[in-house]
Amino acid sequence: MQHIIEELEKRRAQAKLGGGEKRIANQHAKGKLTARERVDLLLDENSFEEFDMFVEHRAHEFGMADQKIPGDGVVTGWGTINGRVVYVFSKDFTVFGGSLSGAHAAKIVKVQQMAAKAGAPIIGLFDAGGARIQEGVESLAGYADIFMENVLSSGVIPQISVIMGPCAGGDVYSPAMTDFIFMVKDTSYMYVTGPDVVKTVTNESVTHEDLGGARVHAGKSGVADGAFENDLEALVQVRRLVDFLPGSNREKPPARESYDNIDRQEPSLDTLVPANPNKPYDMKELILKVVDEADFFEISSDFAKNIICGFARIDGESVGVVANQPQVLAGVLDIDASRKAARFVRFCDAFNIPLLTLVDVPGFMPGTKQEYGGLIKHGAKLLFAYAEATVPKVTLITRKAYGGAYDVMSSKHLRGDFNYAWPTAEIAVMGAKGAVEIIFRADAKDPAKLKEREDAYKARFANPFVAASMGYIDDVIMPHGTRRRVARAFKSLKNKQLTNPWKKHDNIPL
Numbered sequence: 088m089q090h091i092i093e094e095l096e097k098r099r100a101q102a103k104l105g106g107g108e109k110r111i112a113n114q115h116a117k118g119k120l121t122a123r124e125r126v127d128l129l130l131d132e133n134s135f136e137e138f139d140m141f142v143e144h145r146a147h148e149f150g151m152a153d154q155k156i157p158g159d160g161v162v163t164g165w166g167t168i169n170g171r172v173v174y175v176f177s178k179d180f181t182v183f184g185g186s187l188s189g190a191h192a193a194k195i196v197k198v199q200q201m202a203a204k205a206g207a208p209i210i211g212l213f214d215a216g217g218a219r220i221q222e223g224v225e226s227l228a229g230y231a232d233i234f235m236e237n238v239l240s241s242g243v244i245p246q247i248s249v250i251m252g253p254c255a256g257g258d259v260y261s262p263a264m265t266d267f268i269f270m271v272k273d274t275s276y277m278y279v280t281g282p283d284v285v286k287t288v289t290n291e292s293v294t295h296e297d298l299g300g301a302r303v304h305a306g307k308s309g310v311a312d313g314a315f316e317n318d319l320e321a322l323v324q325v326r327r328l329v330d331f332l333p334g335s336n337r338e339k340p341p342a343r344e345s346y347d348n349i350d351r352q353e354p355s356l357d358t359l360v361p362a363n364p365n366k367p368y369d370m371k372e373l374i375l376k377v378v379d380e381a382d383f384f385e386i387s388s389d390f391a392k393n394i395i396c397g398f399a400r401i402d403g404e405s406v407g408v409v410a411n412q413p414q415v416l417a418g419v420l421d422i423d424a425s426r427k428a429a430r431f432v433r434f435c436d437a438f439n440i441p442l443l444t445l446v447d448v449p450g451f452m453p454g455t456k457q458e459y460g461g462l463i464k465h466g467a468k469l470l471f472a473y474a475e476a477t478v479p480k481v482t483l484i485t486r487k488a489y490g491g492a493y494d495v496m497s498s499k500h501l502r503g504d505f506n507y508a509w510p511t512a513e514i515a516v517m518g519a520k521g522a523v524e525i526i527f528r529a530d531a532k533d534p535a536k537l538k539e540r541e542d543a544y545k546a547r548f549a550n551p552f553v554a555a556s557m558g559y560i561d562d563v564i565m566p567h568g569t570r571r572r573v574a575r576a577f578k579s580l581k582n583k584q585l586t587n588p589w590k591k592h593d594n595i596p597l
């Protein structure tokens with residue numbers, strides 16, 4: 088018996104070494120952790136149980152028959168994050184650059200299917216050079232199998248991808264179909280084809296960083312939902328995110344005991360909105376003062392900063408917060424903001440996470456750049472997402488709610504459950520100046536007259552009471568009491584039931 092145990096220990100030790108000490112040292116020299124070190128940091132201590140440690144590839148060509156490494160470049164299994172089950176796969180760059188063989192793909196598909204069955208989130212840690220070049224079509228087939236599982240699990244279990252090294256080809260398409268992508272600054276890259284191929288095909292010279300670094304994807308393309316300083320920070324933040332999410336669409340998100348009194352008043356909110364309607368203020372201040380313990384996990388904080396999306400808790404329950412940010416482009420809705428928020432709203436709706444929407448929006452961004460870029464379709468995504476969402480929806484208008492953007496931002500008309508406004512709210516087709524310039528064009532040459540018209544328009548519409556008189560606003564609330572009113576609204580909606588008509592699926596304007 089002893090020799091059998093020793094054999095097992097020997098095999099385990101060999102598998103744990105992956106591509107060997109030299110390559111592990113290289114990995115560390117680049118500031119990256121190994122696949123196993125990452126899993127250990129992501130999961131609760133001693134909770135990881137590994138599958139398929141002894142799986143090997145089946146390739147023979149290009150000398151591969153003699154190069155077998157147990158595990159074949161990916162560490163898979165399950166464990167817990169703060170006691171809740173998650174499934175995980177972690178690509179091992181020290182083994183054939185983490186590239187994907189048929190056997191490697193089958194290991195990932197196995198944990199994807201187990202996560203879906205168990206109703207637990209799946210987290211993929213990527214550090215990989217795409218298809219295993221020596222395997223050809225078997226590798227492509229493996230990717231397609233993974234993509235298929237990504238799609239079947241979409242909206243069923245949360246899928247999270249963390250990009251922790253150079254990732255190309257299939258190792259970017261699979262993350263692209265998951266719910267959240269996070270990157271590590273300076274050591275991770277995502278591109279369909281790397282700089283060498285770019286040079287050959289387009290003659291463009293570009294660095295890895297400028298083509299697909301964390302700053303590019305978290306700030307410019309919006310492909311990534313966040314960028315972190317190093318592996319450790321990324322893994323710690325993923326643990327934090329998982330705490331807000333349910334295991335699957337079959338559950339409600341986890342509730343936690345809250346030590347933050349829901350009756351907490353915030354007198355400073357009474358002066359948050361400046362007297363001058365053209366002056367910005369920081370909407371994040373409102374978020375942090377309303378949610379439990381000022382704990383807010385922001386998604387895509389560097390992309391489309393004119394809208395804020397993220398997770399928080401109110402009275403211990405997870406909520407998704409969507410808020411216009413008057414500090415950036417006056418909080419206007421443009422293509423990027425609409426795309427970012429639409430995807431976030433759909434995620435929350437798919438996973439039973441109630442939505443808190445904070446509105447201060449001057450409308451949609453005008454101009455050829457936006458129109459040529461398809462603002463109509465992108466803006467419609469957000470409208471569509473809010474309209475189809477059946478989770479509890481609580482909306483607060485703090486200041487401007489102009490035009491179509493008023494409708495879009497979880498208005499009563501899109502089945503908003505509780506629609507509140509602060510006394511400073513202005514609900515109108517547009518700002519007073521623009522409005523009178525259109526409807527009183529004849530007075531254009533008479534500034535005094537125009538000013539008089541503007542004041543009259545303001546007096547009529549620059550308040551929440553017209554909308555409140557029609558029942559579109561349920562109540563005009565005092566800013567200092569916002570937390571209490573919002574918390575009570577969500578409490579009353581705990582057992583909300585609402586279903587959309589049967590359909591195979593909708594046809595959101597993609």
Ligand code: HXC
Nearest residue numbers: 183184186215216217218219220230253255256257260281
């Ligand atoms: C087999 C690979 C590999 C691959 C890297 N390696 N990529 N082995 N298949 N795709 C191996 C290398 O031979 C090397 O082995 C080790 O991994 C480390 O690679 P390096 O090149 O030394 O590392 P680095 O300089 O850091 O560059 C990393 C890299 C580069 C940027 C990822 O290796 C690279 O460009 N690889 C190819 C990327 C690619 O074009 N993949 C195919 C995409 S197409 P040794 O033994 O020396 O340690 C695709 C199709 C699916 O994925 C599409 C589905 C839609």
